[in-house]
Amino acid sequence: MREAATRQQRARLAGVLALLLLSVLSGCASLVPQTMGLREAWPAGVPERTELARVPFFAQQDYQCGPAALAMTMVDSGVQVTPDLLTGQVYLPSRQGSLQVEMLAAARRYNRISYQLAPRLDDLLREVSAGNPVIVLQDTGAGPVVNWHYAVVIGYDYPAGELYLRSGDNSRLAIPFTVFEYTWRKSGYWAMLTMPPDRIPATATEKGYQSAVSAMERVGEPWAAKNAYTALLERWxxxxxxxxxxxxxxxxxxxxxxxxxxxxxxxxxxxxxxxxxxxxxxxxxxxxxxxxxxxxxxxxxxxxxxxxxxxxxxxxxxxxxxxxxxx
Amino acid sequence: MTRTFKNMLCHLIAVAIFIAPFQTSQAGMIGTQQAASITTSADADRSVVINFLQRSQTVSEFQSLGLDAEAATSRVAAMSDGEVSALAGKINAVPAGGDGLVVLILVVFIIWYFAFRR
The missing domain is CATH 1.25.40.10 (Tetratricopeptide repeat domain)
Structure with a gap:
Protein backbone atom coordinates (compact mmCIF):
# COMPACT_ATOMS: atom_id res chain seq x y z
CA MET A 1 0.00 0.00 0.00
CA ARG A 2 2.74 2.38 1.11
CA GLU A 3 5.13 1.15 -1.62
CA ALA A 4 2.57 1.78 -4.30
CA ALA A 5 2.14 5.37 -3.11
CA THR A 6 5.91 5.99 -3.23
CA ARG A 7 6.10 4.52 -6.72
CA GLN A 8 3.32 6.78 -7.82
CA GLN A 9 5.11 9.78 -6.33
CA ARG A 10 8.34 8.85 -8.08
CA ALA A 11 6.59 8.45 -11.38
CA ARG A 12 5.01 11.85 -10.97
CA LEU A 13 8.37 13.40 -10.09
CA ALA A 14 10.00 11.82 -13.11
CA GLY A 15 7.19 13.17 -15.26
CA VAL A 16 7.68 16.68 -13.92
CA LEU A 17 11.45 16.44 -14.46
CA ALA A 18 11.01 15.21 -18.02
CA LEU A 19 8.61 18.04 -18.71
CA LEU A 20 11.05 20.56 -17.22
CA LEU A 21 13.93 19.23 -19.29
CA LEU A 22 11.80 19.31 -22.41
CA SER A 23 10.74 22.90 -21.81
CA VAL A 24 14.34 23.98 -21.11
CA LEU A 25 15.56 22.31 -24.28
CA SER A 26 12.75 23.67 -26.42
CA GLY A 27 13.33 27.05 -24.79
CA CYS A 28 16.97 26.82 -25.80
CA ALA A 29 16.01 25.83 -29.30
CA SER A 30 13.87 28.94 -29.62
CA LEU A 31 16.89 31.03 -28.56
CA VAL A 32 18.76 29.94 -31.67
CA PRO A 33 16.09 29.74 -34.39
CA GLN A 34 18.50 30.03 -37.30
CA THR A 35 20.77 27.26 -36.05
CA MET A 36 17.65 25.11 -35.70
CA GLY A 37 16.72 26.16 -39.22
CA LEU A 38 20.01 24.79 -40.54
CA ARG A 39 18.99 21.34 -39.26
CA GLU A 40 15.94 21.48 -41.51
CA ALA A 41 17.69 22.82 -44.57
CA TRP A 42 21.32 23.60 -45.25
CA PRO A 43 21.62 26.53 -47.72
CA ALA A 44 21.94 25.28 -51.29
CA GLY A 45 25.34 25.58 -52.91
CA VAL A 46 27.20 26.37 -49.67
CA PRO A 47 29.93 23.89 -48.66
CA GLU A 48 29.66 22.31 -45.20
CA ARG A 49 33.09 23.53 -44.13
CA THR A 50 35.50 26.25 -45.12
CA GLU A 51 38.20 28.42 -43.57
CA LEU A 52 39.87 31.60 -44.79
CA ALA A 53 43.28 31.00 -43.24
CA ARG A 54 44.78 33.89 -45.25
CA VAL A 55 42.89 36.54 -43.25
CA PRO A 56 45.44 38.35 -41.05
CA PHE A 57 45.04 38.62 -37.28
CA PHE A 58 45.44 41.72 -35.14
CA ALA A 59 45.09 41.24 -31.39
CA GLN A 60 42.95 43.98 -29.93
CA GLN A 61 44.25 46.65 -27.57
CA ASP A 62 42.09 47.36 -24.50
CA TYR A 63 38.59 48.06 -25.82
CA GLN A 64 39.55 48.38 -29.45
CA CYS A 65 38.04 45.31 -31.03
CA GLY A 66 36.37 47.59 -33.61
CA PRO A 67 39.60 48.89 -35.18
CA ALA A 68 41.16 45.41 -34.94
CA ALA A 69 38.23 43.66 -36.66
CA LEU A 70 38.06 46.32 -39.35
CA ALA A 71 41.80 46.14 -40.00
CA MET A 72 41.59 42.37 -40.49
CA THR A 73 38.95 42.47 -43.22
CA MET A 74 40.40 45.59 -44.83
CA VAL A 75 43.95 44.23 -45.08
CA ASP A 76 42.41 41.06 -46.51
CA SER A 77 40.66 43.20 -49.14
CA GLY A 78 43.97 44.81 -50.13
CA VAL A 79 44.23 48.00 -48.03
CA GLN A 80 47.47 48.77 -46.22
CA VAL A 81 46.12 49.73 -42.80
CA THR A 82 46.68 48.98 -39.12
CA PRO A 83 44.29 48.97 -36.14
CA ASP A 84 46.16 52.02 -34.77
CA LEU A 85 45.41 54.02 -37.91
CA LEU A 86 41.73 53.11 -37.70
CA THR A 87 41.37 53.89 -34.00
CA GLY A 88 41.10 57.63 -34.68
CA GLN A 89 38.34 56.93 -37.19
CA VAL A 90 36.09 54.47 -35.37
CA TYR A 91 36.93 54.47 -31.67
CA LEU A 92 34.91 56.58 -29.21
CA PRO A 93 36.91 56.86 -25.98
CA SER A 94 33.97 57.92 -23.83
CA ARG A 95 31.90 54.95 -25.00
CA GLN A 96 34.92 52.60 -24.79
CA GLY A 97 33.95 51.13 -28.09
CA SER A 98 33.02 51.65 -31.74
CA LEU A 99 29.57 52.33 -33.19
CA GLN A 100 28.22 50.12 -35.99
CA VAL A 101 27.65 53.08 -38.29
CA GLU A 102 31.26 54.17 -37.87
CA MET A 103 32.51 50.70 -38.72
CA LEU A 104 30.60 51.01 -42.00
CA ALA A 105 31.72 54.60 -42.58
CA ALA A 106 35.44 54.16 -41.89
CA ALA A 107 36.05 51.54 -44.59
CA ARG A 108 34.67 53.93 -47.23
CA ARG A 109 37.49 56.34 -46.52
CA TYR A 110 39.83 53.65 -47.87
CA ASN A 111 37.81 53.08 -51.05
CA ARG A 112 36.19 49.90 -49.72
CA ILE A 113 32.48 49.23 -50.05
CA SER A 114 30.90 48.55 -46.68
CA TYR A 115 28.07 46.13 -47.17
CA GLN A 116 25.73 45.25 -44.34
CA LEU A 117 24.42 41.72 -44.67
CA ALA A 118 20.80 40.67 -44.33
CA PRO A 119 20.30 39.33 -40.78
CA ARG A 120 20.57 35.70 -41.84
CA LEU A 121 22.98 32.96 -40.81
CA ASP A 122 22.61 31.49 -44.31
CA ASP A 123 23.96 34.72 -45.80
CA LEU A 124 26.87 34.86 -43.39
CA LEU A 125 27.88 31.30 -44.30
CA ARG A 126 27.48 32.04 -48.00
CA GLU A 127 29.78 35.07 -47.78
CA VAL A 128 32.46 33.22 -45.83
CA SER A 129 32.35 30.34 -48.30
CA ALA A 130 32.65 32.88 -51.15
CA GLY A 131 35.92 34.06 -49.58
CA ASN A 132 34.67 37.14 -47.74
CA PRO A 133 35.50 37.41 -44.02
CA VAL A 134 32.54 38.86 -42.12
CA ILE A 135 32.62 41.33 -39.22
CA VAL A 136 29.91 40.51 -36.68
CA LEU A 137 28.63 42.34 -33.61
CA GLN A 138 28.00 40.06 -30.65
CA ASP A 139 26.77 40.56 -27.14
CA THR A 140 29.07 38.26 -25.22
CA GLY A 141 27.56 39.24 -21.89
CA ALA A 142 25.32 36.94 -19.89
CA GLY A 143 22.06 37.77 -18.20
CA PRO A 144 21.89 41.46 -17.31
CA VAL A 145 25.53 42.11 -18.31
CA VAL A 146 25.73 43.61 -21.79
CA ASN A 147 29.07 43.31 -23.50
CA TRP A 148 29.17 44.38 -27.15
CA HIS A 149 32.03 42.94 -29.11
CA TYR A 150 33.20 42.85 -32.76
CA ALA A 151 34.78 39.74 -34.19
CA VAL A 152 35.59 38.41 -37.66
CA VAL A 153 34.08 35.14 -38.88
CA ILE A 154 36.70 33.42 -41.02
CA GLY A 155 35.30 29.91 -41.33
CA TYR A 156 33.09 27.12 -40.07
CA ASP A 157 32.81 23.35 -39.93
CA TYR A 158 29.16 22.34 -39.80
CA PRO A 159 29.67 18.62 -39.19
CA ALA A 160 31.85 19.56 -36.18
CA GLY A 161 29.32 22.21 -35.16
CA GLU A 162 31.86 25.05 -35.01
CA LEU A 163 32.45 28.52 -36.39
CA TYR A 164 35.94 30.03 -36.49
CA LEU A 165 36.44 33.62 -35.39
CA ARG A 166 39.30 36.05 -35.07
CA SER A 167 38.21 37.57 -31.79
CA GLY A 168 39.95 39.70 -29.16
CA ASP A 169 43.26 38.04 -28.32
CA ASN A 170 42.27 34.79 -29.95
CA SER A 171 43.47 34.28 -33.51
CA ARG A 172 41.21 31.25 -34.01
CA LEU A 173 38.32 30.96 -31.62
CA ALA A 174 36.22 27.86 -32.26
CA ILE A 175 32.68 28.47 -31.09
CA PRO A 176 29.59 26.21 -31.40
CA PHE A 177 26.90 27.39 -33.84
CA THR A 178 24.39 27.56 -30.97
CA VAL A 179 26.54 29.76 -28.73
CA PHE A 180 27.52 31.95 -31.66
CA GLU A 181 23.92 32.54 -32.68
CA TYR A 182 22.92 33.29 -29.08
CA THR A 183 25.55 36.05 -28.87
CA TRP A 184 24.99 37.33 -32.42
CA ARG A 185 21.20 37.41 -32.20
CA LYS A 186 21.21 40.21 -29.65
CA SER A 187 22.74 42.63 -32.16
CA GLY A 188 19.87 41.87 -34.54
CA TYR A 189 22.27 39.57 -36.45
CA TRP A 190 24.41 42.55 -37.46
CA ALA A 191 27.16 41.69 -39.96
CA MET A 192 29.20 43.60 -42.52
CA LEU A 193 31.80 43.18 -45.26
CA THR A 194 34.50 45.53 -46.54
CA MET A 195 34.70 44.76 -50.25
CA PRO A 196 37.12 46.03 -52.90
CA PRO A 197 35.18 48.30 -55.29
CA ASP A 198 35.17 45.81 -58.17
CA ARG A 199 33.89 42.79 -56.20
CA ILE A 200 30.21 42.35 -55.44
CA PRO A 201 29.27 40.39 -52.29
CA ALA A 202 27.80 36.92 -52.88
CA THR A 203 24.52 37.84 -51.19
CA ALA A 204 24.25 41.41 -52.49
CA THR A 205 20.87 42.76 -53.56
CA GLU A 206 20.64 45.40 -56.27
CA LYS A 207 19.22 48.08 -54.01
CA GLY A 208 21.48 47.27 -51.05
CA TYR A 209 24.62 47.26 -53.14
CA GLN A 210 23.64 50.42 -54.99
CA SER A 211 23.24 52.33 -51.70
CA ALA A 212 26.51 50.88 -50.45
CA VAL A 213 28.33 52.12 -53.55
CA SER A 214 26.75 55.54 -53.48
CA ALA A 215 27.65 55.89 -49.78
CA MET A 216 31.27 55.09 -50.66
CA GLU A 217 31.26 57.61 -53.51
CA ARG A 218 30.82 60.45 -50.99
CA VAL A 219 34.29 59.96 -49.52
CA GLY A 220 36.07 57.49 -51.78
CA GLU A 221 38.36 58.35 -54.67
CA PRO A 222 37.02 58.70 -58.24
CA TRP A 223 38.70 55.51 -59.52
CA ALA A 224 36.97 53.47 -56.81
CA ALA A 225 33.54 54.90 -57.58
CA LYS A 226 34.13 54.29 -61.28
CA ASN A 227 35.10 50.65 -60.73
CA ALA A 228 32.18 50.09 -58.38
CA TYR A 229 29.59 51.59 -60.72
CA THR A 230 31.05 49.61 -63.62
CA ALA A 231 30.72 46.37 -61.63
CA LEU A 232 27.20 47.32 -60.52
CA LEU A 233 26.15 47.96 -64.14
CA GLU A 234 27.66 44.72 -65.32
CA ARG A 235 25.61 42.78 -62.77
CA TRP A 236 22.42 44.87 -63.02
CA MET B 1 23.78 82.40 -25.05
CA THR B 2 26.15 84.14 -27.43
CA ARG B 3 28.68 81.39 -26.90
CA THR B 4 26.19 78.66 -27.65
CA PHE B 5 25.18 80.49 -30.77
CA LYS B 6 28.81 80.94 -31.83
CA ASN B 7 29.46 77.24 -31.25
CA MET B 8 26.47 76.28 -33.33
CA LEU B 9 27.51 78.60 -36.11
CA CYS B 10 31.00 77.13 -36.09
CA HIS B 11 29.58 73.62 -36.42
CA LEU B 12 27.30 74.62 -39.23
CA ILE B 13 30.16 76.24 -41.12
CA ALA B 14 32.46 73.29 -40.50
CA VAL B 15 29.86 70.86 -41.79
CA ALA B 16 28.93 73.13 -44.69
CA ILE B 17 32.53 73.29 -45.87
CA PHE B 18 32.81 69.54 -45.74
CA ILE B 19 29.56 68.49 -47.33
CA ALA B 20 29.24 71.25 -49.88
CA PRO B 21 31.34 69.51 -52.56
CA PHE B 22 29.14 66.42 -52.38
CA GLN B 23 25.78 68.11 -52.58
CA THR B 24 26.13 69.54 -56.06
CA SER B 25 27.92 68.10 -59.03
CA GLN B 26 29.05 70.25 -61.97
CA ALA B 27 26.57 73.04 -62.67
CA GLY B 28 23.69 71.58 -64.63
CA MET B 29 24.63 67.94 -64.16
CA ILE B 30 22.42 66.13 -61.64
CA GLY B 31 24.56 64.50 -58.97
CA THR B 32 24.44 60.79 -58.26
CA GLN B 33 23.52 61.23 -54.59
CA GLN B 34 20.59 63.43 -55.58
CA ALA B 35 19.43 61.08 -58.31
CA ALA B 36 19.54 58.17 -55.86
CA SER B 37 17.75 59.72 -52.93
CA ILE B 38 15.14 62.18 -54.13
CA THR B 39 11.76 60.80 -55.08
CA THR B 40 9.35 63.78 -54.99
CA SER B 41 9.96 67.46 -55.53
CA ALA B 42 8.71 68.27 -52.02
CA ASP B 43 11.40 65.95 -50.68
CA ALA B 44 14.18 67.61 -52.57
CA ASP B 45 14.75 70.77 -50.53
CA ARG B 46 13.44 69.43 -47.25
CA SER B 47 15.71 66.40 -47.19
CA VAL B 48 18.77 68.52 -47.92
CA VAL B 49 17.97 70.87 -45.03
CA ILE B 50 17.06 68.12 -42.57
CA ASN B 51 20.15 66.17 -43.40
CA PHE B 52 22.32 69.23 -43.06
CA LEU B 53 20.98 69.87 -39.56
CA GLN B 54 21.30 66.23 -38.54
CA ARG B 55 24.90 66.16 -39.70
CA SER B 56 25.75 69.24 -37.69
CA GLN B 57 23.96 67.82 -34.65
CA THR B 58 25.90 64.57 -34.93
CA VAL B 59 29.20 66.45 -35.27
CA SER B 60 28.39 68.35 -32.02
CA GLU B 61 27.51 65.11 -30.27
CA PHE B 62 30.80 63.55 -31.32
CA GLN B 63 32.61 66.61 -30.01
CA SER B 64 30.81 66.37 -26.70
CA LEU B 65 32.11 62.80 -26.53
CA GLY B 66 35.66 64.09 -26.74
CA LEU B 67 36.50 64.09 -30.44
CA ASP B 68 38.14 67.18 -31.94
CA ALA B 69 36.23 69.17 -34.54
CA GLU B 70 38.21 67.90 -37.52
CA ALA B 71 37.89 64.22 -36.59
CA ALA B 72 34.21 64.60 -35.77
CA THR B 73 33.49 66.31 -39.09
CA SER B 74 35.35 63.82 -41.24
CA ARG B 75 33.83 60.88 -39.39
CA VAL B 76 30.32 62.18 -39.96
CA ALA B 77 31.16 62.99 -43.59
CA ALA B 78 31.82 59.30 -44.25
CA MET B 79 28.26 58.36 -43.24
CA SER B 80 25.37 58.20 -45.69
CA ASP B 81 22.33 60.44 -45.22
CA GLY B 82 20.27 57.51 -43.95
CA GLU B 83 22.93 56.53 -41.45
CA VAL B 84 23.19 60.07 -40.10
CA SER B 85 19.45 60.36 -39.60
CA ALA B 86 19.36 56.98 -37.85
CA LEU B 87 22.19 58.03 -35.52
CA ALA B 88 21.29 61.66 -34.78
CA GLY B 89 20.41 62.07 -31.12
CA LYS B 90 21.08 58.42 -30.30
CA ILE B 91 24.87 58.24 -30.02
CA ASN B 92 24.70 57.26 -26.37
CA ALA B 93 21.97 54.71 -26.88
CA VAL B 94 23.32 52.59 -29.75
CA PRO B 95 25.72 49.68 -29.08
CA ALA B 96 29.45 50.39 -28.97
CA GLY B 97 31.44 47.21 -29.50
CA GLY B 98 34.54 47.24 -27.37
CA ASP B 99 35.31 44.57 -24.87
CA GLY B 100 37.08 41.47 -26.01
CA LEU B 101 36.53 39.50 -22.84
CA VAL B 102 34.25 36.64 -23.60
CA VAL B 103 32.13 36.19 -20.50
CA LEU B 104 30.04 33.25 -21.55
CA ILE B 105 29.83 31.75 -18.11
CA LEU B 106 26.30 30.57 -17.71
CA VAL B 107 25.99 26.95 -16.70
CA VAL B 108 23.37 26.48 -19.35
CA PHE B 109 26.04 27.12 -21.95
CA ILE B 110 28.19 24.36 -20.60
CA ILE B 111 25.25 21.97 -20.71
CA TRP B 112 24.45 23.30 -24.13
CA TYR B 113 28.01 22.95 -25.33
CA PHE B 114 27.97 19.24 -24.61
CA ALA B 115 24.33 18.68 -25.49
CA PHE B 116 24.20 20.20 -28.95
CA ARG B 117 26.49 22.39 -30.95
CA ARG B 118 24.58 22.93 -34.13
Missing part, protein backbone atom coordinates in the same frame (compact mmCIF):
# COMPACT_ATOMS: atom_id res chain seq x y z
CA UNK A 237 22.48 46.58 -66.45
CA UNK A 238 19.14 48.28 -65.82
CA UNK A 239 20.32 50.18 -62.73
CA UNK A 240 19.73 53.82 -63.49
CA UNK A 241 21.66 55.24 -60.51
CA UNK A 242 24.73 53.27 -61.54
CA UNK A 243 24.50 54.69 -65.06
CA UNK A 244 24.23 58.23 -63.73
CA UNK A 245 27.04 57.59 -61.25
CA UNK A 246 29.42 56.14 -63.84
CA UNK A 247 28.64 58.88 -66.34
CA UNK A 248 29.18 61.57 -63.69
CA UNK A 249 32.59 60.08 -62.90
CA UNK A 250 33.56 60.14 -66.60
CA UNK A 251 32.20 63.66 -66.94
CA UNK A 252 34.14 64.91 -63.91
CA UNK A 253 37.33 63.56 -65.46
CA UNK A 254 36.60 65.22 -68.80
CA UNK A 255 35.93 61.92 -70.59
CA UNK A 256 32.76 63.25 -72.19
CA UNK A 257 32.35 60.72 -75.01
CA UNK A 258 32.45 57.89 -72.46
CA UNK A 259 29.86 59.69 -70.32
CA UNK A 260 27.71 60.07 -73.42
CA UNK A 261 27.85 56.41 -74.31
CA UNK A 262 26.84 55.31 -70.79
CA UNK A 263 23.95 57.80 -70.70
CA UNK A 264 22.76 56.84 -74.20
CA UNK A 265 22.40 53.25 -73.10
CA UNK A 266 20.58 54.37 -69.96
CA UNK A 267 18.25 56.69 -71.91
CA UNK A 268 17.40 53.80 -74.21
CA UNK A 269 16.34 51.69 -71.19
CA UNK A 270 14.77 54.54 -69.20
CA UNK A 271 13.34 57.06 -71.67
CA UNK A 272 11.44 58.81 -68.84
CA UNK A 273 14.33 59.36 -66.44
CA UNK A 274 14.79 63.12 -66.10
CA UNK A 275 18.28 62.92 -64.52
CA UNK A 276 19.49 60.68 -67.38
CA UNK A 277 18.02 62.94 -70.09
CA UNK A 278 19.26 66.08 -68.37
CA UNK A 279 22.80 64.79 -67.93
CA UNK A 280 22.91 63.42 -71.47
CA UNK A 281 21.70 66.75 -72.88
CA UNK A 282 24.23 68.61 -70.79
CA UNK A 283 27.07 66.35 -71.88
CA UNK A 284 26.13 66.69 -75.57
CA UNK A 285 25.93 70.46 -75.20
CA UNK A 286 29.42 70.52 -73.69
CA UNK A 287 30.58 68.49 -76.69
CA UNK A 288 29.20 71.29 -78.90
CA UNK A 289 26.26 69.22 -80.13
CA UNK A 290 23.45 71.53 -79.00
CA UNK A 291 21.18 70.45 -81.86
CA UNK A 292 21.12 66.93 -80.45
CA UNK A 293 20.85 68.18 -76.88
CA UNK A 294 17.78 70.38 -77.34
CA UNK A 295 15.19 67.68 -78.18
CA UNK A 296 16.47 65.58 -75.28
CA UNK A 297 16.04 68.35 -72.74
CA UNK A 298 12.60 69.11 -74.12
CA UNK A 299 11.73 65.47 -73.59
CA UNK A 300 13.02 65.78 -70.00
CA UNK A 301 10.79 68.80 -69.38
CA UNK A 302 7.58 67.05 -70.39
CA UNK A 303 6.62 65.89 -66.86
CA UNK A 304 6.37 69.27 -65.10
CA UNK A 305 6.17 68.01 -61.51
CA UNK A 306 9.42 66.05 -61.61
CA UNK A 307 11.79 66.78 -58.69
CA UNK A 308 14.53 67.49 -61.23
CA UNK A 309 12.44 69.82 -63.41
CA UNK A 310 14.31 72.87 -62.09
CA UNK A 311 17.68 71.39 -63.03
CA UNK A 312 16.32 70.48 -66.47
CA UNK A 313 15.08 74.03 -67.04
CA UNK A 314 18.56 75.35 -66.19
CA UNK A 315 20.09 72.98 -68.70
CA UNK A 316 17.56 74.04 -71.32
CA UNK A 317 18.43 77.71 -70.74
CA UNK A 318 22.12 76.91 -71.05
CA UNK A 319 21.62 75.04 -74.33
CA UNK A 320 19.47 77.84 -75.81
CA UNK A 321 22.03 80.42 -74.74
CA UNK A 322 24.86 78.50 -76.36
CA UNK A 323 22.81 78.03 -79.56
CA UNK A 324 22.03 81.75 -79.87
CA UNK A 325 25.66 82.63 -79.25
CA UNK A 326 26.75 80.34 -82.08
CA UNK A 327 24.35 81.81 -84.62
Missing amino acids: PGNVVASIGLANQYYAQGELPLAESVLRKAAHKHPDSVPVLNNLAHTLSDLGRNDEALPLIEQALRPSDDPFAAAARETQALILQRMSRNQ
